[in-house]
Amino acid sequence: MTIRALFFDVFGTLVDWRSSIAAGADAILSPLGHAIDCDAFADAWRGEYQPAMQAIRAGRRGYVKLDVLHCENLDAILPRFGLEELGGDAKAELNLLWRRLDAWLDVPAGLAALKKRFILSPMSNGNISLMVDLARHNGLPWDAILGAEIARDYKPKPEVYLAGCAALDLEPPQCLMVACHSSDLAAAAACGLRTAHIARPDEHGPGKGETGPSVPVDFAALDLLHLSQLLSRA
Amino acid sequence: MTIRALFFDVFGTLVDWRSSIAAGADAILSPLGHAIDCDAFADAWRGEYQPAMQAIRAGRRGYVKLDVLHCENLDAILPRFGLEELGGDAKAELNLLWRRLDAWLDVPAGLAALKKRFILSPMSNGNISLMVDLARHNGLPWDAILGAEIARDYKPKPEVYLAGCAALDLEPPQCLMVACHSSDLAAAAACGLRTAHIARPDEHGPGKGETGPSVPVDFAALDLLHLSQLLSRA
Numbered sequence: 001m002t003i004r005a006l007f008f009d010v011f012g013t014l015v016d017w018r019s020s021i022a023a024g025a026d027a028i029l030s031p032l033g034h035a036i037d038c039d040a041f042a043d044a045w046r047g048e049y050q051p052a053m054q055a056i057r058a059g060r061r062g063y064v065k066l067d068v069l070h071c072e073n074l075d076a077i078l079p080r081f082g083l084e085e086l087g088g089d090a091k092a093e094l095n096l097l098w099r100r101l102d103a104w105l106d107v108p109a110g111l112a113a114l115k116k117r118f119i120l121s122p123m124s125n126g127n128i129s130l131m132v133d134l135a136r137h138n139g140l141p142w143d144a145i146l147g148a149e150i151a152r153d154y155k156p157k158p159e160v161y162l163a164g165c166a167a168l169d170l171e172p173p174q175c176l177m178v179a180c181h182s183s184d185l186a187a188a189a190a191c192g193l194r195t196a197h198i199a200r201p202d203e204h205g206p207g208k209g210e211t212g213p214s215v216p217v218d219f220a221a222l223d224l225l226h227l228s229q230l231l232s233r234a
Numbered sequence: 235m236t237i238r239a240l241f242f243d244v245f246g247t248l249v250d251w252r253s254s255i256a257a258g259a260d261a262i263l264s265p266l267g268h269a270i271d272c273d274a275f276a277d278a279w280r281g282e283y284q285p286a287m288q289a290i291r292a293g294r295r296g297y298v299k300l301d302v303l304h305c306e307n308l309d310a311i312l313p314r315f316g317l318e319e320l321g322g323d324a325k326a327e328l329n330l331l332w333r334r335l336d337a338w339l340d341v342p343a344g345l346a347a348l349k350k351r352f353i354l355s356p357m358s359n360g361n362i363s364l365m366v367d368l369a370r371h372n373g374l375p376w377d378a379i380l381g382a383e384i385a386r387d388y389k390p391k392p393e394v395y396l397a398g399c400a401a402l403d404l405e406p407p408q409c410l411m412v413a414c415h416s417s418d419l420a421a422a423a424a425c426g427l428r429t430a431h432i433a434r435p436d437e438h439g440p441g442k443g444e445t446g447p448s449v450p451v452d453f454a455a456l457d458l459l460h461l462s463q464l465l466s467r468a
Binding site: 128129131141143145167 | 301353361362363365366369370375376377378379380383384401402403
């Protein structure tokens with residue numbers, strides 16, 4: 001079966017959430033007189049990401065958008081940085097940082113090359129409006145916005161990947177999940193999708209990211225331009 | 235409230251379904267020895283469109299994609315053209331014509347201009363995969379694919395328009411419904427959206443289309459480039 005569509009993880013795989021959140025938080029907090037370790041702040045905020053989705057995945061809580069979880073997670077970490085009294089405006093500004101994350105340098109050209117041959121969509125836990133803003137901020141040429149909000153559940157639940165395939169009328173082997181996280185790829189492969197790993201060795205800070213897959217994948221690429229080359233040979 | 239997003243009707247407003255279906259049907263049927271009136275064929279097929287959705291709107295039938303209704307509607311009209319024995323391959327080819335409809339000439343440049351200032355999405359009864367194929371065929375630069383499939387119901391049900399606003403975290407007055415059908419605009423306005431009419435005087439054949447709105451609208455434009463001008467002055 002020929003690959004027709006490429007599904008992309010976004011946070012980490014396409015955008016450098018850590019540097020963007022750290023720089024953005026510094027720009028918001030420093031003028032307010034808060035001198036904190038912004039890298040640690042970014043790590044702490046992102047650290048709440050997986051646990052926050054768990055109640056929804058487990059069915060103990062109905063679906064809410066990732067925006068809502070980001071707000072709750074921010075409230076959870078502020079005391080650790082002495083920011084429990086931070087005002088609502090500053091908190092709202094911080095939350096909007098997730099909509100202005102910068103893409104890794106290979107992403108715009110990589111997606112443009114891949115778009116010539118494949119349908120492209122995010123397959124992210126981010127909600128539709130967040131994905132739209134990230135795409136407009138970085139010029140990501142999506143054909144559709146699939147992912148968690150369509151399925152009203154969160155990856156790595158099979159329903160999320162399979163809802164994306166169904167929306168495009170494609171069988172799972174016609175869809176290639178692209179991510180820098182082996183766990184995401186393992187879950188997609190279990191649903192029958194094909195998989196491509198992208199190395200993002202600095203996702204969690206210099207030298208702290210996956211340099212290659214720890215699970216079997218169909219393609220292992222250094223970046224999106226490399227993936228485009230690998231797919232043109234496949 | 236500032237307009238942030240533009241929602242577009244697609245069949246008629248952005249693409250010339252009648253000429254495209256007629257020409258495509260002729261290209262499929264003539265080589266098979268079937269000489270029919272292809273304009274009448276296009277009109278008949280489209281004529282089944284509204285009634286077919288009614289069972290779903292009324293709740294007598296669960297949501298199925300417009301692709302499915304197009305197939306059923308084709309079977310319904312084939313006997314009228316002496317084509318009741320048409321083979322499955324030819325029928326499948328005919329159905330795919332809805333994914334290769336040509337845009338009106340102003341559409342690519344109009345959407346490109348509008349995209350600079352607004353989030354753009356179809357708000358169509360067409361399903362996601364159909365919208366993706368139409369966009370790739372015509373270079374339509376959508377930010378997201380909202381519409382019937384997201385809401386699992388069909389326009390003019392309020393749920394469809396409101397699901398689009400909710401997906402973008404926008405209030406209805408922040409969204410502008412753009413269509414060449416006054417009935418679509420009346421339904422959107424009843425939900426609180428703002429409205430723009432586009433003249434498509436030849437939608438149903440030469441001189442057979444709405445030259446202007448028959449209901450109150452916020453903007454009445456001759457084409458998408460004119461709409462872009464009107465919005466830049468608003």
